[in-house]
Each structure stands twice: as C-alpha cells, then as structure tokens.
Amino acid sequence: MRELTSFETQNVSGAGFFDFIGAVVVGAVTGITAFGLKWAMSGGSAGGIVGAGIISGGVGLVVGAVVGLVDGALYGAINGWSTTSAWFNEIVENQFDPNASVVTA
Numbered sequence: 001m002r003e004l005t006s007f008e009t010q011n012v013s014g015a016g017f018f019d020f021i022g023a024v025v026v027g028a029v030t031g032i033t034a035f036g037l038k039w040a041m042s043g044g045s046a047g048g049i050v051g052a053g054i055i056s057g058g059v060g061l062v063v064g065a066v067v068g069l070v071d072g073a074l075y076g077a078i079n080g081w082s083t084t085s086a087w088f089n090e091i092v093e094n095q096f097d098p099n100a101s102v103v104t105a
Contacts, residue, residue, distance in 0.1 A: 019080065019081045020077065020080075020081075022081055023076035023077065023079070023080055023081040023084040023085075024073050024076040024077050025073075025076070026076060026081075026084050026085060026088050027072040027073050027074070027075045027076025027077070027079075027084045027087070027088075028068075028069050028072045028073040028076065029072070029088075030068075030072050030084070030087055030088045030091050031067075031068030031069055031070070031071050031072020031073065031075065032065045032068045032069050032072065033068070033091060033095075034068060034072075034091050035064040035065065035067050035068025035071065035072075036061050036062075036064045036065035036068055037061075037064070037095075038064060039060035039061060039063060039064025039065075039067070040057045040058070040060045040061035040064060041057070041060075042060055043056040043057045043058075043059055043060025043061070075087070
C-alpha cells in the first residue's frame with residue numbers, strides 16, 4: 001500500500017467541501033471585524049447630523065458588520081481557503097500590532 005499525496009488525500013476525504021465551508025465562515029468573521037471597525041471609526045469621526053459621534057459610530061458598527069458579513073462570506077466562497085486565511089491573518093496581525101500601518105482597500 002502506498003502513501004497518498006496531499007492532493008489525493010484532499011480529494012478522497014471530501015476536504016473540498018470543508019475547505020469551502022471554512023473559507024466562508026472565516027471570510028464572514030473577518031468581514032465583520034474589518035468592516036465593522038472601519039465603518040465605526042468612520043461614523044464616529046464624522047459626528048453625524050447632530051454631532052453625536054457615539055450614535056453615528058454605533059450605526060456604522062452595526063451596518064458595517066452586516067455588510068462585512070455578506071462581503072466576507074462571498075469573498076471566502078469565491079477565493080477559497082488559502083486567500084481568505086491570508087486576508088484573515090493580515091487583519092488580525094494589523095489589529096494586534098499598535099505600530100502597524102492602517103490596512104487600506
């Protein structure tokens with residue numbers, strides 16, 4: 001009996017399905033984090049119509065999280081696991097490093 005290559009193991013085990021589901025879930029979580037924080041900061045700095053930055057920041061957080069959920073899930077579904085996990089790593093490393101530059105689109 002011979003050893004299977006990693007490509008053969010993936011095809012035999014059905015990992016393509018779990019690769020897709022994992023990419024969608026990780027993409028959705030990353031989208032919620034990235035979009036929610038960006039939109040909250042943008043709304044909070046704008047101040048809103050009456051100058052209440054906390055309200056516009058909260059609205060930006062909620063709306064950004066919903067948009068990020070959808071966009072992140074679609075990003076994961078379209079681009080697959082390797083690209084989505086790289087995007088996740090970039091977002092998380094940027095958030096944990098206070099000296100890192102801002103991630104731009």
